[in-house]
Amino acid sequence: MVVLAASIVSKHGKVLVSRQFANISRVRIEGLLAAFPKLIVGEKQHTYVEAENVRYVYQPLESLYILLVTNKQSNILEDLETLRLFSKIIPEFCPTLEEEAISSEAFELIFAIDELISMGHKENVTIAQVKQYLEMESHEEKLHKLVLQSKIDEAKDVMMRKASAIDKNKMEKLRSENMNYVPMSSNGSGRYGNGFQDVKSLGNGSSDGGLFGSLDSMVPPKPSARGSTPLSTPSNGGMKLGKGKGTKQLLESLKAEGEVILEDVQTIPAPARAINIPTEPISVSIEEKLIVTLKKDGGLENFELQGTMTLIVQDNEHAQICVQVETGPNEKVQLNTHPRIDKDRFLKEKILALKNVGASFPVGTPLAVLKWRLQSRDESLVPLNINCWPSVSRNECLVNIEYEASRAFELKNVVVSIPLPALRDAPIVNQVDGDWRYDSRKSFLEWNILLIDNSNRNGSMEFVVPTSDPSSFFPIGVKFSASKFFCNVKLVGVYDSHTGDSPRHSSDTQLVVDSYQVV
Structure with a gap:
């Protein structure tokens, strides 16, 4: 038709x-x-x-x-x-x-x-x-939002610096005016020469004559480095804001509740936010998402893998291209091409090209040209196994949790989130391979391992909490990323459909976790 x-x-x-x-x-x-x-x-x-x-x-x-x-x-x-x-x-x-x-x-x-x-x-x-x-996610839209948010943050920083400079100039001007206005008393009485009013109306309201305290007490203090007015410190007695015993206890209490405490009050400029903006005329992104559910008593309940190859063409000059890929021996993987892609040519030559000769890829819009999916009950595919062993005694609960990683992957930025019952204090961690952090607001204990490779395929953590129901430590959530894929889908090259030349292009690959739980 x-x-x-x-x-x-x-x-x-x-x-x-x-x-x-x-x-x-x-x-x-x-x-x-x-x-x-x-x-x-x-x-x-x-x-x-x-x-x-x-x-x-x-x-x-x-x-x-x-x-x-x-x-x-x-x-x-x-x-x-x-x-x-x-x-x-x-x-x-x-x-x-x-x-x-x-x-x-x-x-x-x-x-x-x-x-x-x-x-x-x-x-x-x-x-x-x-x-x-x-409903597919738009990487271009995400990049636009990141750039826009970066500009907004930068504008806010500039605004705060300018506002601080304006306040500082106002305070300097006010100090100068007050120094020129207040005369010196010659007789020490509450009256000043030349008909000036009693300066006690400018001070703290005491009834004694003369100036009250130093001249600085009548002038608003200069703004601090953060743009706010610091508390004045009395010379004798009174409350002092410092690092005394009470302050130290307060800071320790806040740290135990999961708050981030800044020890140094100096303003430290934030590092520039790194935004990965495509600079090449053609960008290819390959991503695999894991959905895994493990049983707390051992075994695999669900394993699903979803992969996507997304193509972004930045200009019309490079819109008529074909993409050469390599899929490897993926027997259990279901590979599906976009409806506009020539499926027969992909099956025979592993080339992703449009069906219609002379047609062009959309410019500036991400297009998922290839998708694949894998579902399995094979436990050997699981990249990271988590076992949790709560032992309840009369007054406390000893929890041992361990991980065992597959040798097929190097896992980065691993975070194991263990839910805890509502606690008054942070749990007592006896031993941990890596780092840990307690979030008192969400009542979670986070176990962080920066990298899992051949040097630490196994690790454990032990902590103690008050007597609790063993089921309260589940479900355990896991997050990580990796550079290696389950399915051997690789980008071989990008070529012009007419000339066969290879234009400049960039590629990005990652394995991420969509949902990974122990229930």
């Missing part, structure tokens, strides 16, 4: 959403859509109506018409199937089939139409696949 346009039109002829596919003028398409309401006769539930050169295939949907404008040589059965899918997609985005709701979701509906129809031809996709493609 050849679809010229797909539209949503109100029954009084207003075009709410329209997507053009044919290489004809916009005025021509608008004329065809404007003529459609005049061709509808009566209230019969028509399927299509033919004009002089085109066929209108439509379906009433409450107060709207879902419309496909095709040529007369188009297959009417395929047109009806496309129309049926189109009608099912609309309720997924619009809670009510009213003009206002349709118009507010116009962009999402146009994107959905693009997934259904490509170059005027129907794509072999389902409703679930269309929703999945539209």
Whole structure:
């Protein structure tokens, strides 16, 4: 079939959403859509109506018409199937089939139409696949948000520095004015020469004559390095803000509750935030996500792996490319290409290229060109096993927790989060391979191992808490990352579809944890 346009039109002829596919003028398409309401006769539930050169295939949907404008040589059965899918997609985005709701979701509906129809031809996709493609994460959007947040933080820092400088200038000016204003007393009485008022109204309200304290007590103190006014320290007696015994106990108490205490009050400039912004015209990202559930008594309950290869083309000059990959012996892995990718060529040559000759990849928009999935009950695939052994006695509970890592991976930034019952004080950690931190607000004990490699494939931690129910230490959560993949999907190269040249490109690979628990 050849679809010229797909539209949503109100029954009084207003075009709410329209997507053009044919290489004809916009005025021509608008004329065809404007003529459609005049061709509808009566209230019969028509399927299509033919004009002089085109066929209108439509379906009433409450107060709207879902419309496909095709040529007369188009297959009417395929047109009806496309129309049926189109009608099912609309309720997924619009809670009510009213003009206002349709118009507010116009962009999402146009994107959905693009997934259904490509170059005027129907794509072999389902409703679930269309929703999945539209809900995919946008790396470009994440980068934009990071850059925007970095600019906001930088602007706030500049604003705070300028505000601090303005306050400092004001204080200096006020100090200078007060020094010129206050005269010196010649007789020590509460009155000053030349008719000035008693300065006790400027001091602390005492009834004795003369100046009260030093001149500095009448001038607001200078702002500190953090822009706030420091507490004045009395010369004799009173409260002193320092590092005395009481302050030390308070700081220790806050540390035990998981608070971060800054010992040095000097302002330290924050390091520049590193943002990985693509600098090459083509970027390829390969990511695998793990979803693992282990049983606390031993064994594997669930193991699922989801992998995605995402392509980002930055300019039109490099939009017509093909990607050479290597998949390796992945017998149990289900590999799926994007509907616009030539699947036969991928199966034969391991090349990811568009079906339509001369078509281009979308510019500036991430496209998941290849996905794979692995589900298994094989315990040997688990990269990190966690065993927890609570032993309850009369007054306390001794908890031993250990890990055993597979030799197939080097795991980075490993964090094991153990839930604890509500505690008054931090748990007593007798032994730990790595570091630990207690979060009193969330009541979690975090066990941190920076790197697990061949030197520390096994490790353990032992801590003591008051008597507790052994089930209160579950579920245990695990987070880590790795540079090696389960599935041998690799990027071999990127080539221009016409010249065969290899343009500049960058690649990023990582294995991350989506959900990893011991329950």
